[in-house]
Amino acid sequence: MKSAQARQLGQLMCDTTYDVLWQPAADWVRNRSPGSSLTCRVGSGQATYHRFDPQQKQHLITYGVRMVEAKYRPDTAQGWLSSREIRQRAYFGGQLSPLNLLAHTCCHEFAHLLQQSAGQRYRGSVHNRHFYGILDELYESGGAEATRQTLADRAADAGVALSDVEFEMPDPMAERSNWQVGEAVVFGSGAREVRGSILRVNRKTCTVRAIGRTRSVRYRVPIQMLRKLN
Missing domain, CATH: 2.30.30.140 (SH3 type barrels.)
Structure with a gap:
């Protein structure tokens, strides 16, 4: 995958996160922390993360362009936590594909935003039971599937290849x-x-x-x- 395509997909992930995940949750987040906002950006490396600035009350989600590239190939995708989560927790039927991996990445980082807002993110305890309770709820409520479908539709509209074909993983x-x-x-x-x-x-x-x-x-x-x- 070319870097320009990966960056374009990263921006589609940003737009989808904002429209599908943030908009329905924004009032709940702001009730807990008035004035809170979300900025999504595409980073130049592989680092993908959520951060919160308590002074500005700003949530920042970064999707690394190299992360996008890595999740397009089975040999580089399977080393990511998102791959283990999809398989072990049967998200999206436990199937790994570029579409499922990138849609799940949106849900994973947004779950950190909700975890932070709920006061359940602690030093040394980030991927804790509270986090996975929130992530599970995104799947059970239909939020994850809406994210997946929206990302697929927007990629198709933009003419960017985003396969939903399950990977054949290396033995x-x-x-x-x-x-x-x-x-x-x-x-x-x-x-x-x-x-x-x-x-x-x-x-x-x-x-x-x-x-x-x-x-x-x-x-x-x-x-x-x-x-x-x-």
């Missing part, structure tokens, strides 16, 4: 056989890219010893996130 056991102790690998991207060598091949992860500036650090990396270092 972890087959992937495991591709890696050997001592092999040079890389994971992450941009400023967060880490290079290293494999110390141990586990069932679903590899233990990697970093090289370079962080050479004393060891990481347990999901197998699907590793790439061979050429």
Whole structure:
């Protein structure tokens, strides 16, 4: 997927979040914190998050353009929390597709907004039972499906490809056989890219010893996130 298309999809996610999720909830949020507002933006990296400025009473949701790109491919999509949530909690029938992943991302970040407004987001306890209670309610109430349908319709109107076809996910056991102790690998991207060598091949992860500036650090990396270092 081209970066321009990913950015366009990110903006459609912003518009959908505002129109489908924020508008019905705005009065409830403002009753708890008068003057609250929401700004959605598309970030240049992969960071995707919700933040709240208590001084300005402004909620900010950022959708990273690289996150959008990553959720278009099964090998890069399955390492995200959103993939595990869809599968483990049977959201959207437990099916992973670009449409389901991006629609769920809108719901996930908006659930953080509602969690913050309800005073149920705590330091060191973000993805807690309160958060998942809110996220479950978005699905049970039809909010998540409305988000999914609106995002699909807007992408079609804009001529942007957004597939609803379920991914064929890589077989972890087959992937495991591709890696050997001592092999040079890389994971992450941009400023967060880490290079290293494999110390141990586990069932679903590899233990990697970093090289370079962080050479004393060891990481347990999901197998699907590793790439061979050429």
